Amino acid sequence: MENLKRLTKSLNLEKFVIFHGFKKGKELDELFNMADIGIGSLGMYRINLNSGGKEMKIISLIGARPQFIKEAVLHKEFEKNGIKEILVHSGQHYDKNMSDIFFQTLNIKSPDYYLNIGSGNHGEMTGKIMIEFEKIVIKEKPDIVLVYGDTNTTLAGAIVASKLKIPVAHVEAGIRQKPKDMPEEINRVLTDRIANYLFCPSKLAVENLKKENITDGVYFVGDIMYDLYKIMEKQFKYEIFEKLKLKENEYILMTMHRDFNVDKKEKLEKILNQIEKISKEKTIVFPIHPRTQKRIKEFKLEKYLEKVIKLEPIDYLNLMGLVKKSWKIITDSGGLQKEVYFAQKQAIIVMPDTGWRGLIKLKWNKLANEKNLYNKTFDKNEIKYPENIYGDGNAGIKIVEILKRMI
Template identity: 65%
Template sequence: MISSQQQKGGELLKRILSLVGARPQFIKEAVVHKVFEREGVNEILVHSGQHYDANMSDVFFEVLGIRQPDYFLNVGSGNHGEMTGKIMIEFEKVVLKEKPDVILVYGDTNTTLAGALVGAKLKIPVAHIEAGIRQEPKDMPEEINRVVTDHVSSYLFCPTKQAVLNLEKEGITKGVYFVGDVMYDLFLMMEPKFSYEVFETLNLFEDDFVLVTLHRDFNVDVPEKLERILNELRAINRVKKVVFPMHPRTRKRVFEFGLVGLLDGLTVIEPVDYLNLMGLLKRCWKVVTDSGGLQKEAYFAGKRAVVVMPDTGWRELVDVGWNVLAREDEIAEKIFQDDETTYPTGLYGNGDAANKIVDILLG
């Protein structure tokens, strides 16, 4: 029988159960896992299967050196309630079997919420990496997920000082830590390994194209809105080439809404792995995105982003004037506006967030 804690140098190490299910979670877990491994901690990895496209999950296990998960819940896609419920049912079985000391969840997906609720109901401390992020609209699925997760978590690892203040406004001060962003850790760790294969295959020129990613339901699930966005991208494409690795959800909607013709002239490609995406990011001129991860990664790479959202959890990037929010009908205007802004440093810590997280969990 495996004990709930492991012995190392006379000390008891906590047994950690990590739940992941979407691209940002895979790569955050990869960074934290390296520190757990170094400290001799048995971190059990569970993959919910929320995102199951080969280029969006399997490839991360390969290129980031992540071991295969100990458990694969295989829930697939579905409506929010169905997906969250399925993950809870299957994850609870794993938790009851493994009896972890801490459940570690990442970000703001249905997987995050499911893991946090299971931990809270079973009275197992939940640690939330990327706690304290807040944004409008409040009825956005990701916002609901992160708020509920924060309110049932025992360890709240904040990537920014603003996140700490957000939690304080909600009366959450216990167990709150400003550790910096593990995505910045990852960026610095992986930068020497970034791949420029896709960049070269597409015959692109540095600083001469706009990198686009779009997948949020409020952008791609409304036909009129998606049509306006695609027309804005076509306007940009007349001046700067648009390179668009298209999310499966977005591709499905484009075909469903009969908007395929609006893709003519755009460089639309399949989703690319993290290393090639970062290669494209490093070589692009600017970014258009509704991804919480990519708007930050753009900052890490010294690139400015037009964020197609009514608000962003990364308010500090907008407040300092580096990134800019845009409605779906003003993307081209925002991307071409002449604004010389000095690069703001140090917004996301010093690149040692994973070390701080593990130190706190083992403390």
């Protein structure tokens, strides 16, 4: 074993060497002790001989539902490839049903660190995450810090890692959306400026970065949420669908939580007025986000939801079961827009713009506001389902392969 290791170094061979034919037992145990080892997709043992036995270490920072979903895919790939992952949960989604339940449903390992940040103003939340996350990065000394999407957690992690001279990998890079002062857009743009590795979910995202003169370290890998959709589709649950005695393709699923939609009474009331009008013609199922529930109660707007089926926040598998059986979806969720597309359903997006413009350009999804939501919902659309916009469902594999080459 030692001779093989010295030979590899002296000849300056490739970092990763593939061995066939090793059987379980003492010989394989020696290899595991000597260097990093993982099980590749073809069942071969992959040994990192040039690392001097140093294990590749990645810190993944998450804090919101879509990030939990993406983490579920990459965690499995890290395990397969013998990469040590330190999982840090900022606590940005602090409600139990909005956070812990996704760890249970998606079988994600418990976080190694939980920052318990909770809610707060943007500056307060971002600052608290930076203070606590910096301590962890200094202690753990990772090879890479991995951040996801467009939350305050994303930006905080990127800033901390960059200032500590740790490479930053951004999953879901290159998404752009108007207005530019939208919190998520600010987080996206700044994180992409900081990141060393930019993993794009679509070719449009690559083009967006090119327009900003960002070309180094940019990779089109596809959308990691499509990976999970393909993995989990057979496990989607229909318990709520059955319990409510809903009819397939006969109801609308609704979600809403954005501050610009729910934090001002006048805007929220106009939206709910449109929802009330729609509910007289179509059944609406509405799992209500804690933030939205709080505002509805505070503004005394319950009267608009009398015909709406109201639910507590629900887990991913039941949510996707409701998506699969629905007619259409009304939402302001960035992640759900794509999950709806994967399920070959159409979404009405209650936003001035969306980062997933490709689906709008193809006229599959539609943008709506508090004035035209009813009309947009009942517009006829005969557009053929546009396939393969977000890759082939192997984004996680591609991301891990790229990271292994770069470290």
